[in-house]
Amino acid sequence: MSNAKIRLVGLNKLFHTRFQTIEAVRNVDMEFAAGDFVSIIGPSGCGKSTIIRMIDDLIKPTSGEIFIDGRRVSPHRRIPPEVIRKIGFIFQQPNMYPWMTVRENVMLPLRVFGLRDPEWARHADALIEMTGLREQRHAYPTELSGGSMQRAGVIRAMVHKPDILLMDEPFGALDEMTREQLNLELLDIWRATGKTIVFITHSVQEAVLLSNRVYVMGTNPGRVVDEIAVDLPRPRNLKLIVSDRFAGYCELLTGRIGQVELSQIK
């Protein structure tokens, strides 16, 4: 299936520390179709952050290949700029630069990419407006709440209109209420823009609520142990959480992860 937006083939990654070599990721194959919303779930240390960083070329794979839009981007000496601009990366922490105001932070990718056209600035302002950060656009990140900061982090990753959003446990550090709120906002964004989203999480509920498909990963070494399609109606909202089918999927996923962990104890 070569029409996949992102394709990972036989990805391996070894990390060398002072005392040992750790096999962070072993032989991972994944595929993400255009416009799909896919979660990767697994216990800590299963290499999910490593995978998403390899897709964005922040970490080089030890072996294996990565294709974006059918084009091999890794291993590759220099990734062409038009491919880079297809990706927006959202970190676990908001990772706002404290020396820039919210608006400056959101505009940062535009400055780095040299997109000077005022149309882009208007686009940025529209995103700020959409997420309700207008009041705070000239505030410094330290003056914001955690939720607002992560909102800014999300729109910063979208400001250059990427096709792909890579999200590394973006809402993991937030409280439950804010997290649910941001999950719903993210679903709205996804529906409106049709971006391909790769979402990393360790919350089963979040994975089921958001995604079409979930990759379950295991540790030691980090590898894919299962792939589960979530066939729930869209648009989804919080009412879904109390439904039986939702609970069923959660149970299935929890079971899968539990199995992985049990098999490791043996």
Place this chain on the structure above:
Amino acid sequence: MTTTTARQTPPVKGKPLKRKTEPICYIAPIILFVAVVAAWALFVSASGISRTILPSPFAIFREMSKNFVRDILPHLLFTLRVILTGYAVAVPLGILIAAVCSQYRIIIKATTPLIILLVVTPMITMVPLFMLWMGFDSKVRVIVVILQATPIICLNTLTGFTTTEGAKLELMRAMGATRLQTFVKLIFPNALPQVFTGLKLGCIFSTIAAMSADLAAGKEGLGYRIQQYSSLIMTEMAYGTILIVALIGIVLFQIVVMIERRVILWVR
């Protein structure tokens, strides 16, 4: 939908990789040193520059090895004693003052600007006055070193003492710790990185202060020798002695860095 069989595999044992201190860190400066000395020697002999401005590195080495024991060594020991005595007094003094000052917010506010004033005022300006009061005593130099090094140690330590996280302080209070316990168990260890910054700067300040004091109150010490050599146009010896002083400072600095690595194990 297939489940990959979950096999337990131990992490691959590789050869342990050392952190940071790769061989290049030692080799590069040595290569540079050799290259610079070679270029320097070549430049001197090719351009025929007067030895009073830039003597050849070999001439410096020759002169230094000839005169070191007789001319430099006694002064080296004297200067070392001045620096070390001054430093040994300045360290506990600076930390003590900081500890006392940090106990009350109002005292911190009242004294910090004064400590800054002492930090920014070169204490060597006082050397001629001290000489007037005390004569050509080596104590003058020790006092100057103390006066120059104490405030900078004190200032850094004070910053460390006053920036303890509120949550950590609350923990101590919740456990009913006394003021002294809080200081010994929390504030001091918490401030150690800043204390060591102060100690490192103290090394540099002590060396510089001892040298400058030598300039104003001469008869002994390496600073005095440098001055004398340059007035006698013994450029080789002047340059050589300066290198020795630089080595003293950097060796002291590195010793403190080594102690810091042994003491502060929790940062990285």
Place this chain on the structure above:
Amino acid sequence: MGLTLEQRRELRRRKDRRDRIVGILAPTFTFVLLLAAWEALVVWLEIPTWQIPRPSSVFAVMFGSFGEFLPHIIRSYSTIIIAFACASVVGVALAAILTNFKALGVALTPYINMLCTTPVITLVPLLLLMFGFGQWVLILAVTLQAFPILNMNASTGFNNVETLKLELMGSLRATRVQTFRHCILPASLPNVFTGMKLSGIFATTACVSSEFSGGNRGLGARIIAYTQFMKMDKAFACIFFVAVIGLFLYTLTSYLETRVVKWKI
């Protein structure tokens, strides 16, 4: 949370203002107290003025004989300020270069750190002898003494930027210059300013001690001359003038820091 951004900022500003007032009053009070104690001790113990002058007479001389000090003040201050400016530029620029080109940094850094403790100023007499008594020789020497400590601090800052912050730049494929401009430099500004404060102190010390050893111009030279003639009030006045420039550089840097590092609360 009920407050708007403006209201919260206003509250903080008010608190800052209160803090600043205490921050000015308390040290001023201590300072006056110390001077009064000094004055009282000198009077009470009947210490002769040629040994320790009274602070009141020092101040009287500072203003009364200002014309006598002025050329030396200009000489010393200009040396210090020009050298400080040069050292700031050289220190930061060099640190940027050394941290960006690893091989160069590894090779050069130990020597630059060594320069921190090299008494360049001891060379001043020799340099003056060779190049004449031009002020630029002094400026050069003082710059050499002042920039390494800034270089050291700035390099530490440039080398220790959080990985996460750098990853954002990596994810945007920023060029080296962009990464430095948007991420590394702002992240390490606190280190740069600390380095500048230290380099200001080094510049002041270096200038005065080089004036001790060479020539008869500048505040350092005047201190020696006045003590030789037992004019202690004038010697102390010179020391105060030196303290003023030291304090000026320190407060200037602190002020710049609060202006530039606006995001720190």
